[in-house]
Amino acid sequence: MNHDAYPDNYIRGILNSVKSIAMVGASPVNVRPSYFAFKYLAQRGYDMIPINPGHVGKELLGKPFVASLRDIGRPVDMIDIFRNSSHIMPVVEEALTLDPLPKVIWMQLGARDDAAAEKAEAAGIKVVMNRCPKIEYGRLSSEISWMGVNSRTLSSKRAPAPTQGMRLSLNRMSVGGGDTAASDRAAKNKSEQS
Amino acid sequence: MSDRLPGFSTLAVHAGAQPDPTTGARATPIYQTTSFVFNDADHAASLFGLQAFGNIYTRIGNPTNAVLEERVAALEGGTAALAVASGHAAQVVVLQQLLQPGDEFIAARKLYGGSINQFTHAFKSFGWNVVWADPDDIASFERAVTPRTKAIFIESIANPAGSITDIEAISSVARKAGVPLIVDNTLASPYLIRPIDHGADIVVHSLTKFLGGHGNSLGGIIVDAGTFDWSTGGKYPMLSEPRPEYHGIRLQETFGNFAFAIACRVLGLRDLGPALSPFNAFMILTGIETLPLRMQKHCDNARAVAEFLAGHPAVASVSYAGLPSDKYNQLARKYAPKGAGAVFTFSLKGGYDAGVNLVSKLQLFSHLANVGDTRSLVIHPASTTHSQLDDAAKVKSGAGPDVVRLSIGIEDKEDLIADLEQALGA
Ligand SMILES: Cc1ncc(COP(=O)(O)O)c(C=O)c1O
Numbered sequence: 332m333n334h335d336a337y338p339d340n341y342i343r344g345i346l347n348s349v350k351s352i353a354m355v356g357a358s359p360v361n362v363r364p365s366y367f368a369f370k371y372l373a374q375r376g377y378d379m380i381p382i383n384p385g386h387v388g389k390e391l392l393g394k395p396f397v398a399s400l401r402d403i404g405r406p407v408d409m410i411d412i413f414r415n416s417s418h419i420m421p422v423v424e425e426a427l428t429l430d431p432l433p434k435v436i437w438m439q440l441g442a443r444d445d446a447a448a449e450k451a452e453a454a455g456i457k458v459v460m461n462r463c464p465k466i467e468y469g470r471l472s473s474e475i476s477w478m479g480v481n482s483r484t485l486s487s488k489r490a491p492a493p494t495q496g497m498r499l500s501l502n503r504m505s506v507g508g509g510d511t512a513a514s515d516r517a518a519k520n521k522s523e524q525s
Numbered sequence: 526m527s528d529r530l531p532g533f534s535t536l537a538v539h540a541g542a543q544p545d546p547t548t549g550a551r552a553t554p555i556y557q558t559t560s561f562v563f564n565d566a567d568h569a570a571s572l573f574g575l576q577a578f579g580n581i582y583t584r585i586g587n588p589t590n591a592v593l594e595e596r597v598a599a600l601e602g603g604t605a606a607l608a609v610a611s612g613h614a615a616q617v618v619v620l621q622q623l624l625q626p627g628d629e630f631i632a633a634r635k636l637y638g639g640s641i642n643q644f645t646h647a648f649k650s651f652g653w654n655v656v657w658a659d660p661d662d663i664a665s666f667e668r669a670v671t672p673r674t675k676a677i678f679i680e681s682i683a684n685p686a687g688s689i690t691d692i693e694a695i696s697s698v699a700r701k702a703g704v705p706l707i708v709d710n711t712l713a714s715p716y717l718i719r720p721i722d723h724g725a726d727i728v729v730h731s732l733t734k735f736l737g738g739h740g741n742s743l744g745g746i747i748v749d750a751g752t753f754d755w756s757t758g759g760k761y762p763m764l765s766e767p768r769p770e771y772h773g774i775r776l777q778e779t780f781g782n783f784a785f786a787i788a789c790r791v792l793g794l795r796d797l798g799p800a801l802s803p804f805n806a807f808m809i810l811t812g813i814e815t816l817p818l819r820m821q822k823h824c825d826n827a828r829a830v831a832e833f834l835a836g837h838p839a840v841a842s843v844s845y846a847g848l849p850s851d852k853y854n855q856l857a858r859k860y861a862p863k864g865a866g867a868v869f870t871f872s873l874k875g876g877y878d879a880g881v882n883l884v885s886k887l888q889l890f891s892h893l894a895n896v897g898d899t900r901s902l903v904i905h906p907a908s909t910t911h912s913q914l915d916d917a918a919k920v921k922s923g924a925g926p927d928v929v930r931l932s933i934g935i936e937d938k939e940d941l942i943a944d945l946e947q948a949l950g951a
Contacts, residue, residue: 361574361576361772362574362767362771362772362773362774364778364779366576367575367576367779370571370576371576371577440781441778441781463781466780466781469578473543474578474579475578476541476591476592476595477578477579477580477586477588477591478578478586478591478605478783478786478787478790479586479590479591479594479595479598479605479606479607479608479786479790480595480598480604480605480783480786481540481595481598481599481603481604481605481606481783482541482595483599485531485535485536485539485540486543487539487543487544488543488544489543489544489545489546489549490543490544490546491546492546492547493546495564495568496563496564496568496577496579503543506529506531507529507530507531508531508536508539508540508599509530509531509536509540509598509599509600509601509602510530510602511602511603511604511751511782512602513602513721513722513750513751513752514603514604514750514751514752514782516752517750517751517752517753517754517782518751518782521754
């Protein structure tokens with residue numbers, strides 16, 4: 332997988348197929364990006380599991396915090412890592428000990444570890460790096476267009492009407508829209524430096 | 526569902542728009558409303574807290590305006606955009622995110638006269654200090670950099686003389702200085718030049734000109750290239766530091782490569798207030814659908830008129846980068862191979878009086894203070910758009926007393942030439 336630019340179908344396929352998501356580094360502080368993403372994905376029907384050893388015994392939006400991936404005690408489809416690049420490898424190594432393995436490991440915006448990605452992919456796990464699932468969901472559903480963001484999709488089809496203020500279909504027939512190549516290049520340069 | 530990238534003309538018609546999910550309306554509806562209902566208290570709180578995408582109040586965002594924003598972002602190759610009430614509003618909102626009182630920004634000396642005024646007077650009163658540099662002398666930008674420099678501002682094709690700026694050279698000065706490069710792309714439009722492809726971090730437009738294109742609606746837009754890292758060194762606290770306006774959110778961390786556009790919306794537009802009317806957004810969107818067709822015709826006509834003027838005995842000189850003899854022709858070939866734009870100047874052997882006389886005799890050209898209309902326009906900058914500058918600054922910005930500026934429209938070029946011929950002749 333080329334981790335500099337993902338085809339929309341790859342991201343769409345992941346977000347359409349996973350049901351449970353364990354979020355490593357989920358924060359109960361309601362201005363942290365992990366809280367935003369956790370709440371957004373929970374509202375869209377994903378079975379969210381907050382992982383943070385510092386908050387065991389408490390809940391995040393009604394879901395009990397779990398100390399580590401091994402403590403989840405049931406299969407999980409996707410692991411979303413809200414840690415910076417230097418803390419990725421140990422989480423991926425722990426994920427590789429799970430049985431069954433997760434189908435997807437997702438590293439948050441700003442996080443990238445190519446060696447960890449390679450290990451996960453060798454075990455047959457799909458990897459996404461330096462992306463936010465909330466932003467990608469908003470982009471493919473075109474909800475993010477309400478904020479003037481380039482969704483990089485075009486469609487002449489009538490989409491389902493929003494439900495409770497949410498656009499819930501990622502299956503808008505779409506052709507790729509305007510590119511953001513300069514931004515992808517900048518993100519790559521930045522991650523090479525760090 | 527292919528990932529094939531559509532071409533520019535396809536984006537000009539489609540980007541950002543989709544059939545209305547409720548009614549099936551295919552043209553973008555004009556959402557002429559101030560406000561939008563919330564589903565419940567939690568939805569309202571999520572929207573205000575920037576946790577959910579959606580509409581609150583038209584000063585912060587509007588669905589018609591959002592289509593315009595996404596369309597221009599796509600045409601420029603940016604990650605996001607924010608539409609505002611005018612080109613000047615775009616400039617205020619951009620600099621408000623970047624400068625604190627006492628900071629500096631470097632600006633090319635060749636700019637629209639209104640921008641020179643805005644930077645010299647209004648921005649000075651905010652404590653934002655402009656330092657001028659010469660776009661024909663890249664080293665003058667390097668010399669102007671100080672520890673307080675927060676941005677560099679240039680025009681891709683500069684008003685009034687249509688000179689072409691070496692965006693890549695100035696972008697490397699900006700990169701070395703660790704500051705974003707802002708490019709005003711009004712006179713080129715993304716059809717001729719996409720500054721982000723040449724290293725711009727932020728693009729601004731007066732939509733009033735070629736993008737709207739019909740001289741009927743004011744508007745401005747800010748495009749975020751998504752290329753600049755705002756987190757380094759605490760230099761850009763609006764983006765990197767916890768924002769008290771939003772309970773401590775850090776915008777870059779939360780919004781990644783479109784954080785600048787979000788900052789412009791939630792810290793700039795929300796608090797300064799220059800919102801674009803949804804009706805204007807609709808008019809401008811309609812204009813953009815034909816941008817590629819119009820822009821090519823503007824350029825082809827401009828070249829024909831410039832060639833005619835260059836051969837006329839009453840004309841002392843023509844400044845049009847599309848002419849092979851022009852000082853900026855090399856740069857035009859590199860940056861704007863489809864055409865060098867449609868705004869340019871020429872000077873008359875008869876000086877100031879001949880300029881005034883010409884303007885009064887023209888029948889088809891309209892004498893007014895705008896550019897980028899379907900109609901051909903004429904003005905004498907020294908007595909109008911650039912009148913607040915002193916004589917030396919007028920000459921430096923390409924608006925000396927003998928200079929006449931044209932904005933060539935999309936009429937038949939033979940008629941434009943005939944009009945100029947009769948007005949120059951007698
Ligand atoms: C190059 C350029 N930038 C900015 C502006 C300001 O735009 P507005 O009049 O929409 O505020 C103009 C207007 O003439 C312009 O020509």
